[in-house]
Amino acid sequence: MSISTSAPSMRTTTPAMAVWNNREKIAASRSRLQALYEAVDWANDLDLYQWTQWFAIALEFQPDLIVELGRGMGNSTCVFTEAANQLGDCRVVSLCLSPDWDATVKHRVAQVVPDSWFQKLETRTEEILTTDVQALIGDSQRVLVLWDAHGFDMAEFVLGGLLPTLEHRHSFVVMHDISDGRYSRINPSYQGKRLWRGTREGFNREGHSRLYLNYLDTAVEQTIAIVDFISRNGLTLESADHSLQTELSSERISELQNSLEAKFFRLDGHWFYFSLNEKTKGEEIYFPNFQSEIVIQERQARSHVDNDHAQVEQLQGEVNHLKTLLAQAQADTGMANLLKKAWRKYKAFRSR
Numbered sequence: 221m222s223i224s225t226s227a228p229s230m231r232t233t234t235p236a237m238a239v240w241n242n243r244e245k246i247a248a249s250r251s252r253l254q255a256l257y258e259a260v261d262w263a264n265d266l267d268l269y270q271w272t273q274w275f276a277i278a279l280e281f282q283p284d285l286i287v288e289l290g291r292g293m294g295n296s297t298c299v300f301t302e303a304a305n306q307l308g309d310c311r312v313v314s315l316c317l318s319p320d321w322d323a324t325v326k327h328r329v330a331q332v333v334p335d336s337w338f339q340k341l342e343t344r345t346e347e348i349l350t351t352d353v354q355a356l357i358g359d360s361q362r363v364l365v366l367w368d369a370h371g372f373d374m375a376e377f378v379l380g381g382l383l384p385t386l387e388h389r390h391s392f393v394v395m396h397d398i399s400d401g402r403y404s405r406i407n408p409s410y411q412g413k414r415l416w417r418g419t420r421e422g423f424n425r426e427g428h429s430r431l432y433l434n435y436l437d438t439a440v441e442q443t444i445a446i447v448d449f450i451s452r453n454g455l456t457l458e459s460a461d462h463s464l465q466t467e468l469s470s471e472r473i474s475e476l477q478n479s480l481e482a483k484f485f486r487l488d489g490h491w492f493y494f495s496l497n498e499k500t501k502g503e504e505i506y507f508p509n510f511q512s513e514i515v516i517q518e519r520q521a522r523s524h525v526d527n528d529h530a531q532v533e534q535l536q537g538e539v540n541h542l543k544t545l546l547a548q549a550q551a552d553t554g555m556a557n558l559l560k561k562a563w564r565k566y567k568a569f570r571s572r
């Protein structure tokens with residue numbers, strides 16, 4: 221399969237240029253984006269200005285397929301489905317284990333869009349690691365990937381399972397949950413916290429620091445995996461913040477600020493992006509090995525260890541409680557013996 225040379229591929233997609241080139245469409249879509257944002261009602265995972273940025277990226281890159289890895293409550297699902305509707309020749313496949321979309325969010329979204337809007341969207345509630353990638357990508361030529369499901373297992377799937385399929389197509393990968401310390405004012409202090417040790421027991425374990433890799437400020441493992449991947453392959457991992465803050469002239473920034481309200485346009489993004497197309501045709505790209513059966517088996521083994529660990533901790537707690545009760549009982553017995561002794565002495569004294 222070879223890279224097609226249709227018009228969109230001739231221009232490099234960057235967040236700043238995406239927002240600038242599509243400013244009129246963004247302005248015209250504000251009420252729709254806002255209505256969807258309110259229907260999702262989960263700004264925690266993506267704020268409105270980030271909706272605008274991803275919407276612009278999709279319009280600019282003009283994918284024929286958008287693969288969403290991690291739907292959660294569905295912020296990105298709505299952004300990309302709205303973009304797919306506006307692009308026309310584009311569909312969204314959303315993969316996630318979370319049932320929230322079908323259970324609650326979809327019904328709210330249906331209040332603000334026509335039924336036909338959903339024709340561009342296929343939501344699958346399933347394990348991403350076992351996805352048949354060839355079938356997923358099919359003969360799509362321009363694939364936008366949202367990498368918003370976390371952990372090393374997922375990183376191995378993306379880098380070793382999904383990306384090799386995209387090697388000879390047009391690709392653009394958006395990575396959420398990484399901030400750019402050059403622009404987001406990192407506090408370098410550990411603030412008395414322990415080292416970052418991964419997210420196995422939660423997104424950002426309490427009492428543990430975030431992870432700073434040079435200027436990458438994150439709490440998710442795939443940041444390590446992507447730095448490894450781009451380093452091996454001489455690719456560029458760039459931030460939305462850097463693009464927005466360096467590619468737009470002050471006149472353009474003012475124009476965007478005037479034409480879009482502040483909630484739709486900001487110069488920070490807190491996401492990064494890369495594309496395999498930075499490599500010239502014929503240059504080798506190195507991918508890690510990915511075998512879903514092995515990753516799943518290892519994950520099950522880890523979960524058994526975690527369960528055993530939790531049980532040991534629970535037993536340890538019970539043993540400590542019993543020890544306290546025993547010590548108390550011993551103290552009570554000691555006190556009772558003392559009282560008995562005193563009582564005997566008192567009786568002996570009285571009977572003299």
Ligand SMILES: C[S@@+](CC[C@H](N)C(=O)[O-])C[C@H]1O[C@@H](n2cnc3c(N)ncnc32)[C@H](O)[C@@H]1O
Nearest residue numbers: 265290291292294295296316317318347348369
């Ligand atoms: C941060 S949320 C996604 C947020 C979403 N993109 C948005 O904009 O609202 C990550 C989601 O990835 C899902 N996820 C993580 N690992 C997964 C896996 N192995 N298979 C399927 N879903 C997974 C989680 O269930 C969670 O719902």
